[in-house]
Amino acid sequence: xxxxxxxxxxxxxxxxxxxxxxxxxxxxxxxxxxxxxxxxxxxxxxxxxxxxxxxxxxxxxxxxxxxxxxxxxxxxxxxxxxxxxxxxxxxxxxxxxxxxxxxxxxxxxxxxxxxxxxxxxxxxxxxxxxxxxxxxxxxxxxxxxxxxxxxxxxxxxxxxxxxxxxxxxxxxxxxxxxxxxxxxxxxxxxxxxxxxxxxxx
Numbered sequence: 438x439x440x441x442x443x444x445x446x447x448x449x450x451x452x453x454x455x456x457x458x459x460x461x462x463x464x465x466x467x468x469x470x471x472x473x474x475x476x477x478x479x480x481x482x483x484x485x486x487x488x489x490x491x492x493x494x495x496x497x498x499x500x501x502x503x504x505x506x507x508x509x510x511x512x513x514x515x516x517x518x519x520x521x522x523x524x525x526x527x528x529x530x531x532x533x534x535x536x537x538x539x540x541x542x543x544x545x546x547x548x549x550x551x552x553x554x555x556x557x558x559x560x561x562x563x564x565x566x567x568x569x570x571x572x573x574x575x576x577x578x579x580x581x582x583x584x585x586x587x588x589x590x591x592x593x594x595x596x597x598x599x600x601x602x603x604x605x606x607x608x609x610x611x612x613x614x615x616x617x618x619x620x621x622x623x624x625x626x627x628x629x630x631x632x633x634x635x636x637x638x
Contacts, residue, residue: 505621505631510563512623512630515554516547517563519619524637525607531584532607540566540617540637541584541607551598556591557606562625566608570615578608578617614638 503511508519521543525532532539546559566578583589585605596602608617617637621630 503623503630505619505633508633510621510630512563514548514550514552515559515563516549517559517621518545518547520544520603522635524610524613525584532581535581535609538610538613538637539581539584539607540578540610540635541605542619543585543603543605545601545603546596547601548596548598553595555593555595556588556602556604557593559596560604560606563621563623563630565620565622567618567620568611568615569618570612576611578611581607581609583607610637 503513505511510517519542523541525539525541527535527537531541542560544556544560546554546556548554568576568578570576583592583605584607588604591602592604594602610617614637616634618632618634620632622628623630
């Protein structure tokens with residue numbers, strides 16, 4: 438009988454030991470699952486953080502690429518490059534109907550995004566021209582007639598994405614000595630991108 442009891446105790450201890458190992462491996466499995474979940478959560482956070490960082494970098498790169506320098510206004514949607522400028526006297530070609538001298542600018546507009554834009558509108562939303570010849574107020578110049586008839590039929594045509602269209606614009610001068618300051622803005626009410634002076638003598 439002693440042998441049966443000892444055998445039963447041995448069998449019972451073996452069974453309990455096996456159950457303990459199962460619980461232990463089950464606990465290890467749960468612990469391992471928690472670790473894997475934590476690792477994958479960290480990986481997702483790192484990936485999201487990297488993506489956000491890339492978006493911020495590309496946004497700041499786009500913002501840092503805007504400006505007005507050396508006759509080129511660079512905006513997010515368009516580029517406007519001044520190719521030449523000239524003063525045209527009354528009665529000369531390009532100012533046949535004016536009573537005052539004008540300053541004319543020839544320029545190329547490139548549409549970078551495919552948004553609807555034409556060369557005349559592009560110029561108007563980016564630039565304003567001033568002559569600093571009044572001690573009390575800003576003297577913004579008025580737009581004059583189109584100074585180059587070759588653009589008469591294309592000045593309001595939409596520019597395709599990636600396309601570049603040439604045009605010209607003129608401003609009536611209020612005197613014949615004060616330089617004209619072109620100010621480029623990021624859109625009608627946008628921040629100033631820069632300014633450049635153009636001699637008129």
